[in-house]
Amino acid sequence: MSYAKSTFRHPALQPNALGYDKRAYEGGLSTLCAGCGHDSVGAAIVQACFEANIEPHKVAKISGIGCSSKTPAYFLGKSHGFNSVHGRMPSVATGANMASRDMVYLGVSGDGDSASIGFGQFAHVNRRNLNMLYLVENNGCYGLTKGQDSATTDVGSASKKGVANPFTAIDLCATALEMGATFVARSFSGDKEQLVPLITAALRHPGFAFIDVLSPCVTFNNTGTSTKSYDYVRDHVATTGAIDVIPMQEEITTDYQPGSRHEVTLHDGSVVHLYKGDVELDVTDKESAQAAIRRHQQQGSVLTGLLYMDPQSRDFHQMINSVKGPLRDLDESALCPGQKALDAINASFR
Amino acid sequence: MSAIAAVNDLVIRFANVNGTGSASANGLFAKACFRMGIPVTPKNVFPSNIQGLPTWYEVRVSEKGYLGRREGIDFIVCMNGQSLADDIASVRSGGYVLYDNSKPLDLRLERSDVNFIGIPLAAICRDEYPDLRRRQLMKNVIYIGALAALLDIEFEVLKDLIGDQFRGKDKLISPNIHALEIGYRYASEHFSCPLAVRLERRDLVGDKIMLEGNAALGIGSVYAGATVVGWYPITPSTSVVDAFEKYANRLRIDAGSGEKKFAIAQAEDELAAMGIVIGASWNGARAFTATSGPGVSLMSEFLGLAYFAEVPVVLFNIQRAGPSTGMPTRTQQSDIFSCAYASHGDTKQVLLFPEDPRECFDMAAESFDLAERLQTPVIVMSDLDLGMNEFLCDPLVWDDERQYDRGKVFSQQQLEEMSEKFGRYKDIDGDGIAYRTYPGTHPDKGAFFTRGTSRDPYAAYTEKSEVYIDNMERLLRKWETAKSLVPEPQLYQQSNTSKTGLLFFGTSTASCLEARDQLVEEGTAIDCLRVCAFPFNQTIEQFIAGHDQVFVVEQNRDGQLRKLLVGECDINPKKLISVPLYDGMPITARQVVDHVNAKTRSALVTPLHKQPA
Numbered sequence: 001m002s003y004a005k006s007t008f009r010h011p012a013l014q015p016n017a018l019g020y021d022k023r024a025y026e027g028g029l030s031t032l033c034a035g036c037g038h039d040s041v042g043a044a045i046v047q048a049c050f051e052a053n054i055e056p057h058k059v060a061k062i063s064g065i066g067c068s069s070k071t072p073a074y075f076l077g078k079s080h081g082f083n084s085v086h087g088r089m090p091s092v093a094t095g096a097n098m099a100s101r102d103m104v105y106l107g108v109s110g111d112g113d114s115a116s117i118g119f120g121q122f123a124h125v126n127r128r129n130l131n132m133l134y135l136v137e138n139n140g141c142y143g144l145t146k147g148q149d150s151a152t153t154d155v156g157s158a159s160k161k162g163v164a165n166p167f168t169a170i171d172l173c174a175t176a177l178e179m180g181a182t183f184v185a186r187s188f189s190g191d192k193e194q195l196v197p198l199i200t201a202a203l204r205h206p207g208f209a210f211i212d213v214l215s216p217c218v219t220f221n222n223t224g225t226s227t228k229s230y231d232y233v234r235d236h237v238a239t240t241g242a243i244d245v246i247p248m249q250e251e252i253t254t255d256y257q258p259g260s261r262h263e264v265t266l267h268d269g270s271v272v273h274l275y276k277g278d279v280e281l282d283v284t285d286k287e288s289a290q291a292a293i294r295r296h297q298q299q300g301s302v303l304t305g306l307l308y309m310d311p312q313s314r315d316f317h318q319m320i321n322s323v324k325g326p327l328r329d330l331d332e333s334a335l336c337p338g339q340k341a342l343d344a345i346n347a348s349f350r
Numbered sequence: 351m352s353a354i355a356a357v358n359d360l361v362i363r364f365a366n367v368n369g370t371g372s373a374s375a376n377g378l379f380a381k382a383c384f385r386m387g388i389p390v391t392p393k394n395v396f397p398s399n400i401q402g403l404p405t406w407y408e409v410r411v412s413e414k415g416y417l418g419r420r421e422g423i424d425f426i427v428c429m430n431g432q433s434l435a436d437d438i439a440s441v442r443s444g445g446y447v448l449y450d451n452s453k454p455l456d457l458r459l460e461r462s463d464v465n466f467i468g469i470p471l472a473a474i475c476r477d478e479y480p481d482l483r484r485r486q487l488m489k490n491v492i493y494i495g496a497l498a499a500l501l502d503i504e505f506e507v508l509k510d511l512i513g514d515q516f517r518g519k520d521k522l523i524s525p526n527i528h529a530l531e532i533g534y535r536y537a538s539e540h541f542s543c544p545l546a547v548r549l550e551r552r553d554l555v556g557d558k559i560m561l562e563g564n565a566a567l568g569i570g571s572v573y574a575g576a577t578v579v580g581w582y583p584i585t586p587s588t589s590v591v592d593a594f595e596k597y598a599n600r601l602r603i604d605a606g607s608g609e610k611k612f613a614i615a616q617a618e619d620e621l622a623a624m625g626i627v628i629g630a631s632w633n634g635a636r637a638f639t640a641t642s643g644p645g646v647s648l649m650s651e652f653l654g655l656a657y658f659a660e661v662p663v664v665l666f667n668i669q670r671a672g673p674s675t676g677m678p679t680r681t682q683q684s685d686i687f688s689c690a691y692a693s694h695g696d697t698k699q700v701l702l703f704p705e706d707p708r709e710c711f712d713m714a715a716e717s718f719d720l721a722e723r724l725q726t727p728v729i730v731m732s733d734l735d736l737g738m739n740e741f742l743c744d745p746l747v748w749d750d751e752r753q754y755d756r757g758k759v760f761s762q763q764q765l766e767e768m769s770e771k772f773g774r775y776k777d778i779d780g781d782g783i784a785y786r787t788y789p790g791t792h793p794d795k796g797a798f799f800t801r802g803t804s805r806d807p808y809a810a811y812t813e814k815s816e817v818y819i820d821n822m823e824r825l826l827r828k829w830e831t832a833k834s835l836v837p838e839p840q841l842y843q844q845s846n847t848s849k850t851g852l853l854f855f856g857t858s859t860a861s862c863l864e865a866r867d868q869l870v871e872e873g874t875a876i877d878c879l880r881v882c883a884f885p886f887n888q889t890i891e892q893f894i895a896g897h898d899q900v901f902v903v904e905q906n907r908d909g910q911l912r913k914l915l916v917g918e919c920d921i922n923p924k925k926l927i928s929v930p931l932y933d934g935m936p937i938t939a940r941q942v943v944d945h946v947n948a949k950t951r952s953a954l955v956t957p958l959h960k961q962p963a
Contacts, residue, residue, distance in 0.1 A: 057797060060633065060789045073799055073811075080789035082632060083801040084625070085655050091580070091617065091625025096789070098578045098613040098626065099635030103790050121625070124618040316613075323609040327577035328634035328788065330611055332754060335575040337601040339748045345569060345597070346745040349559035350385075 005029040017053045025050045027077040031070070037189035037215030037230075038068055038137045042075040044192055045106070045135075048199035049076065052245075059104045060096055064089040064118060067144050068110030068137035068215075076106075087118020090125035090134070097130045100326035101317045104203060105132035112142050115151035115170045122172075126179035126208055131315040133202045133209045134181075136172055137189070139217035140228035147220030158225035173307055174293050176210040177286055182313035183209035184289065186304045188233050189216065194242065194305060201245045201272050201306065207313030214302065238296055240305030241277040246270060264311050274306055283308055352444040353465055354424050355546035358388050358413035362425040365437040366490075369401030372429065375490030376407040378511050379497060380740065384560055385507045387552040389415045391860075393739050393936055398585065398678045404433040415554065417742055418861030419936040424547055425501075427493055429471075435459055446545065448493065448500075452476075465545075469496055469536055478532065488529045495533025502544035504551065505534065559707075559745050563736035564640075566707035567666050568593025569746065570714025571638055572601060575754050576664070578637035579614040580626025582645065585678050586734040587668035590640035620645035624652040624663070631662045632800060634759075634788035636718050638664035642734075643672045643685050646692065654693025655802045656727045657825075660775070660786070662757070663727035664717045668737040671934040680934025681734035683856055684906035689729045690884055690914055696822065700728045700832055701884040704736065705859040708743040715748075716837070722757035724832055725783060733905070735857045735936045758785040765795040774798040775821060776807040782828030829885060836883035839890050842866070848875040850950070851897035853890075853926075855881040855911065857936065858903045864939035869946060876901075876946070884914065891919050894926070901946055903929040905937060 005028075015021045025046040030039050049059065056078035063069035065086035072081045084092045093107045114122040114136050125134065141159050142148040149157075152172065153165040176184045183205040187195040195213065202209035214233050216222050222229045227236075241262075247270045262274040264284060274283055280295075282288040289308040296303035323330075354360075362379070366372035373394075380392040388411055395406040410420050422442045428434050428449040435458075438447055443463040449455060451468030460466070471489050479485040498505055509527055516522040537543055567590045571579075581591045595614055602611040617623040623639045630637035641649065646667055656663045669685045671677035692699050702717060704710045713730050721728040758779075765772065765787065772795055775784045784807075787796035798809040804818045805811055812818065842863065854862040859880055869876050879893045894900050894915070902912040909928035916923045929945040931937040 055793065057793050058790050062629070078794060078797050080787075080797050081799040082629070083799060083803070084628070085651055085802055088621060088625045088652065091622035092629035092632070094615060094617075094622070095578060095580060095626035095629025095631070095637060096633040097629075098580075098615060099630040099633035099637070100790070103633075120618055121622055124622065128615065320613055321609050322613050323604055323607070323611050326635075327611065327613060328630075330575070330577060332575065332752075334611060335577065335602070336573055336748070336752075338750050341601055342569075342573070342746050342748050346557075346559050349561040349745075 016050055018055060020050070020056065022046065022050050024056050024078060025076055027075040028073050030074040032067060033219045035218040036067070037139060037217070038071050039074070040189040040192065041135070041137050041195070041213050041215055042071050044195040044199055046075050047192070047196045048203065051196070052200045052203055054104055054203065059106055061106050061108065062089050062093045062096060063108040064110070064113040066110040066113050066142070068108060069113060071137065072108050087113050087116070088121060089113065090118065090121035093132055094125060094128060094130060097132060097316065099328045101131065101322070102326050105130065107132055107134040109134065109136050111136060111138045111140060111150040111152040111172070115172060119151070119170070123175065123179045126176050126181045126210070128316050129180065129182055129207045129313060129319065131206055131208070131317070133199065133211065135199070135211045135213060137215040138172065138212050138228070139215050139221055140226065141217050141221040143217050143220060147217075154227040157227040158223065159221040160223055162225070164225070171293065171297070172212045173210070174290060177290055177308055180208075181210045182207035182310040184308040185210070185306045186212045186214070186302070188214045188237060188304055190230060190234065191237070191304065194239065197243050197245055198306060201243060204245060204266060204268070204270060205309060205313065206267050207310070207315045233302060236301045238301040238303050239277045240274070240281050240283070240292070240303060240307060242275045243306050244273045246273060264309055266311065272306070272309065277305065278303065281307070284311060351463065351465065353546045354442065354444040354446075356424070357548060357550050358411055358552065360424040360547050361408065361410050361420050361422060362427070363423045363437070363440070364407040364427045365430045365433050366405050366407070367430045367432070368397060368399060368403055368405040370490070371487040372405070372490045373407065374515065375494050378494050378508060378515070379503075380409050381511055381560065382503050382507045383409070383411050383549060384555060384742065385511070386504060386549060387554050388413060388549060389417065389554055389742055391417045391419070391742065393419055393735070395935070396679050404430050411549065413552065413554065416860065416864045416939070418864050419938050421938050421940055427497070429489070429493070438464070446547065448496065467500065467541060469493065469533070474532060474536070488525070491526050491529035492533035495530035496537040497533075498530065499534045499537035499543040500541065500545050502548040502550065505530070555742065557745055558742050560740045560742050561707050562589065562738055562740055563704065563707045563710040563732050564589040564668065564738060565593040566710035566746065567640070567714045567730065567732065569597050570711040572597045573711075573748055574636065574715040574718040576636045576638050576718065577612050578626065578630035578635045579612070579639065580617050580623040580630070580637070581614070581639050582617050582620045582623045582641065584620070584642050584645050586670055586738045587640040587642050587645070587666065589738065590666050590668065620648040621652065624649040624665070627663050627665070628652055628656050628661050631721075632789075636664075636722070638666065638718075640666040640668060642668050642670045643688070644675065646685055646688050650688070650692045653699060653727050654695060654697050657693065657697045657699065658695070659800050659802055660725040660784070661800070662721035662725055664721050665727060665729045666714070667729050667731055669731065669733040671932070677934045679734070681857070681936060682905045682932055682934060683731070683733055683858070684910065684932065685731070686904075686906065686910035686914060689731065692727075698829055698885070700724065700726060700836060702728065702730045702837065703855040703882055704730060704732055705856055705880065706736065706741045706743040708746060710736065711746045713837070719755040720835060723755050723783070723835060724828060725757060725786060726828070731856060733857055758783055760785050760787050760791070760796055762791050765792040768795060771808065772796050772798070773807040774809040775805060775824070777824050777827070781831040782824050782826070783831060833885045833887045836885065836887070838887065839882050839893070840880040841889070841893070842878040842880070846877050846896050848877050849898040850874070851877045851879060851893060851900035852903065852942075852946070853879050853881065853893070853900050854903040858905060858931075861937045861939045862903055862942055865942035865946070868939055868943050874946070874950065881911065886915065886919055890915070894919070894921055899925055899927055901927050901929050901949070903931065903937070903942055905932050906930060907932050
């Protein structure tokens with residue numbers, strides 16, 4: 001494990017359209033185990049924010065407790081972060097989003113945090129369709145307390161302890177779909193090519209975007225008997241296809257086979273292009289997404305990629321009809337009705 | 351037969367079945383007294399139920415202006431067969447029982463020492479109203495009409511009230527006035543009106559208003575600039591958020607776009623409600639939630655985070671009788687411990703104790719200033735009595751020049767001009783309060799990681815003992831600063847007049863002040879102090895030091911405030927005598943007087959057998 005972060009960057013690396021180089025999106029030195037999938041997820045977040053030209057300080061990182069929830073310290077060092085309490089990130093993110101609709105909200109959680117202690121909050125945050133990205137780094141075990149099974153551990157999977165899990169696993173993507181998420185995807189920390197565009201698309205999606213990232217725990221759950229090890233996931237992965245996010249008015253440059261492309265236009269005019277792998281999936285149809293997840297589960301494979309998105313998504317602030325700007329910026333003149341209105345209120349109590 | 355005779359001094363109780371529309375009719379009675387210029391205190395005694403169980407509405411009319419509850423029912427309106435026997439038995443000798451004599455009263459319920467006033471309400475309504483629901487509703491209005499004749503309520507006042515109540519639904523006005531007239535006429539024709547107990551117009555309420563504490567908290571939060579609410583329904587706190595929403599919908603809609611300048615989320619539970627408040631406050635908005643005891647238990651984890659991570663929180667705790675689900679529709683002040691030290695580890699939370707709706711309004715506004723100034727949770731400790739009953743109080747006042755105190759927050763410009771490194775938990779001013787920044791303020795400066803783990807002055811994680819201790823000691827310095835910022839206790843005498851003190855807070859106030867008057871009449875002088883906030887400041891310590899014994903009146907079994915005083919102010923426990931009045935009903939002056947007399951008199955009794963040396 002490193003104890004000092006290298007500051008060297010290749011001089012040929014170009015800054016993004018905002019003029020930020022990639023370092024501006026990096027964070028503190030990771031204290032996770034060497035080879036932890038979570039560090040790859042962090043790197044993908046850095047890459048996605050860099051490529052998407054998001055101002056680093058306009059991101060708010062919010063997490064719960066656990067290995068995954070520590071990771072916001074290791075990326076986007078210029079952003080405010082909030083490492084809250086176990087399983088409660090969704091409510092803190094809800095409040096933060098209500099206070100200001102003009103920031104980018106990135107919730108980072110783990111399988112213990114979201115599928116067990118915070119399962120209630122996870123379920124309900126989907127319903128509100130907050131404009132945020134909710135990303136779970138799912139390793140199927142409790143890392144910080146040394147390797148206990150989690151609620152996403154598959155039946156029959158055994159971690160380092162060697163005892164096969166007898167209990168049903170919770171599928172977070174299926175849950176998110178059922179609870180009302182308007183963007184649902186699954187990915188693998190080892191598949192940067194897929195993960196980076198997924199994160200980019202999720203950040204652009206005007207509503208609640210959920211990504212379940214299989215992110216192996218090298219220390220406790222990377223065994224030959226685990227279904228969340230690097231080898232197992234690599235051997236059993238199936239993808240819904242590659243995606244590209246094309247901002248409005250930009251030309252599509254990648255060349256794919258005709259007929260295999262599916263387009264979803266977002267509210268801001270940009271287009272998500274899905275180059276289909278699973279031909280039976282319609283990403284704008286929730287039922288189709290559920291069926292695809294189940295079909296692959298039955299086949300013993302893990303379906304990754306974009307599973308569902310609702311192009312008609314209306315976020316929380318649109319649903320409640322709040323003012324366009326951030327509520328936190330309103331001052332006395334906008335908020336306080338004054339004594340004259342109070343006189344009328346007093347009169348109504350006489 | 352004796353008959354209680356009194357002008358503007360009575361307790362009347364209405365016994366009804368809940369869900370029958372009695373509340374608005376009974377409210378007419380209290381409001382009529384108020385509009386006749388007579389001080390009045392109504393109390394709802396209701397079940398945790400929607401329809402079909404007994405409910406009571408008790409009104410004390412007091413020309414002397416005593417607003418606490420008084421025991422002894424002078425007049426009962428019996429409209430509930432289920433509770434009829436108990437209701438008749440509850441009246442004082444010489445009192446009055448208004449009942450429905452459409453069917454004859456069970457002989458076993460008759461009493462020779464009270465005055466029965468039988469009105470065939472069911473029969474009248476059967477003849478008058480073919481519609482069943484209307485029959486039920488109008489029965490309530492008819493007995494109010496009868497009371498107008500019996501107790502000499504000005505009929506015009508009632509008519510005006512009906513007009514106000516049904517403004518906008520004008521076609522309901524004349525049928526209701528007609529119902530009042532039916533009752534009035536029947537009573538006038540069958541009884542010698544008015545009775546010996548009656549009302550008479552006075553000019554004793556001035557510009558006062560009557561409202562519920564929960565409404566005042568909601569209005570106060572609108573005025574204080576709250577924009578985010580996360581909440582979960584629980585009796586008796588729900589009407590706080592209802593009121594906020596009602597007035598925000600009236601006063602916080604953007605005139606041009608029709609959009610809301612507030613956001614409310616009904617959460618999945620109280621944990622999430624508190625999480626929403628913390629997230630919004632951390633992100634720079636004013637946010638609050640309202641709950642009761644069981645909700646406080648659930649919020650405790652988050653309250654610890656907010657204390658340690660130093661995030662402002664405003665929490666309105668409308669206390670009810672515990673422990674556990676307890677008596678959800680009865681009042682108590684029994685969350686003092688669970689709030690003062692909410693959460694694990696060494697925590698202390700700022701508490702405010704309002705005595706009436708006017709103070710609910712003031713303290714709601716103040717709680718946001720304090721929470722942001724101190725960057726910590728502030729819990730306003732109301733209760734069911736104050737929250738859900740109308741109180742007579744001074745009108746609400748807002749200074750239009752008032753600016754919100756948003757506390758120590760570095761702006762974009764301040765960060766830009768800063769040459770040194772930003773330290774989120776650095777005590778620059780020596781008052782224990784560090785400067786914070788809102789997310790997204792500056793591209794390069796001011797970002798930090800908020801966490802519930804221990805951290806150094808620059809918000810970096812640490813497990814170094816000395817750094818941890820420094821931070822904990824700074825939080826204590828902040829607590830000392832809080833003592834000078836929270837509301838001062840209220841003293842009720844220029845200087846001490848007695849060796850005995852009476853200390854109380856919140857909704858015990860009215861009855862304690864009445865108890866003081868009674869004790870003085872009986873020849874016992876007693877000095878009074880009302881605690882308005884925790885942390886306690888020096889005035890409280892001086893008051894206790896200046897008296898040989900101090901009675902501490904509180905609405906819980908274990909003397910929680912007394913123990914808090916003993917512990918926090920390092921006071922000899924023997925000096926503080928607990929007066930625990932916790933039966934769930936609003937307390938009375940008599941209860942306080944009896945406790946004080948029992949303790950002071952027993953001290954004067956010489957034992958029959960001398961104690962062995």
